[in-house]
Amino acid sequence: MRVRLLEATDNPEELICRGARNDYMSDWVGDQSFDEAMAGVDGDTIEDQKANFLAKLLKRGHYGPFEHPSATFAIEGMSRSCMAQLTRHRHASFDVQSMRYVAFDDVDPADVEEGEMVVTPPSAIDPDWVGRNQKNSDVNAATIEEREAVFRRSVRQSVEDYQELLDLGMPPEDARFVLPIGTEVNVVVTLNPRSLMHVADMRAAADAQWEIRDLTEQLLDLAAEWCPHTFDYYEAEMKHRKNRLAP
Numbered sequence: 001m002r003v004r005l006l007e008a009t010d011n012p013e014e015l016i017c018r019g020a021r022n023d024y025m026s027d028w029v030g031d032q033s034f035d036e037a038m039a040g041v042d043g044d045t046i047e048d049q050k051a052n053f054l055a056k057l058l059k060r061g062h063y064g065p066f067e068h069p070s071a072t073f074a075i076e077g078m079s080r081s082c083m084a085q086l087t088r089h090r091h092a093s094f095d096v097q098s099m100r101y102v103a104f105d106d107v108d109p110a111d112v113e114e115g116e117m118v119v120t121p122p123s124a125i126d127p128d129w130v131g132r133n134q135k136n137s138d139v140n141a142a143t144i145e146e147r148e149a150v151f152r153r154s155v156r157q158s159v160e161d162y163q164e165l166l167d168l169g170m171p172p173e174d175a176r177f178v179l180p181i182g183t184e185v186n187v188v189v190t191l192n193p194r195s196l197m198h199v200a201d202m203r204a205a206a207d208a209q210w211e212i213r214d215l216t217e218q219l220l221d222l223a224a225e226w227c228p229h230t231f232d233y234y235e236a237e238m239k240h241r242k243n244r245l246a247p
């Protein structure tokens, strides 16, 4: 799976600070330069002031100002299973690639069997992998070989059946019912820092599934470049808090 930042609010942390400073001053923030708006906040430089103020907001649970900026990410090749998990989060906006544009006809079923267009879970190929719901961690080489063979056979069969149904004239929107839930999809998602922190609270946690954890870690890495003070603080002080929903 690949994740890219498509577009994001410029100066997001300045915007968060401006929003929050509005709450604590009698003057109108609309008339003030950023330096003026930050007057009185601890810190030797404006960057220090920003870092201190953002940390203070997060520490207090004053999350509202973190809803002002937004970032849009493009995700390539997530499974439809992972997409179903991500789209449960209601404070995000989504565009999901239609399956009508996912064509298996120019792909060799052998390549699909090897992992093209359908996500292969690590538990199908890695003997050392321990899944969150795995009852038995004692997986020997023969078992994993068998597991991989069954997984790949099943994926290939689904794709071949899908093609056959299309050849029999079945509409693609109906034929796709036989495709695996691991079929890849491209998604565009827009989040604000608050909603991304909430998604990360739930989806970067140890009990979340590996694929959405991987996605969330990639989103957090990109967010740390976009909103460095906020996501550095989140990483250091807040990550792995369990389902902390709101102050």
Ligand SMILES: Cc1cc2nc3c(=O)[nH]c(=O)nc-3n(C[C@H](O)[C@H](O)[C@H](O)COP(=O)(O)OP(=O)(O)OC[C@H]3O[C@@H](n4cnc5c(N)ncnc54)[C@H](O)[C@@H]3O)c2cc1C
Pocket (backbone or CB within 6 Å): 088, 089, 090, 091, 198, 199, 202, 203, 207, 208, 209, 245, 246
């Ligand atoms: C490990 C794990 C296992 C899961 N297993 C299942 C499962 O088996 N089946 C299943 O259906 N789901 C499952 N989920 C999904 C989970 O129950 C949530 O639906 C999903 O993570 C969305 O998160 P959220 O409820 O915090 O809502 P979000 O949409 O992310 O909203 C963020 C917050 O806004 C508030 N909010 C949003 N909408 C409302 C509302 N209508 N009313 C009140 N408050 C609201 C809540 O405080 C909420 O936490 C699982 C999630 C995880 C992390």
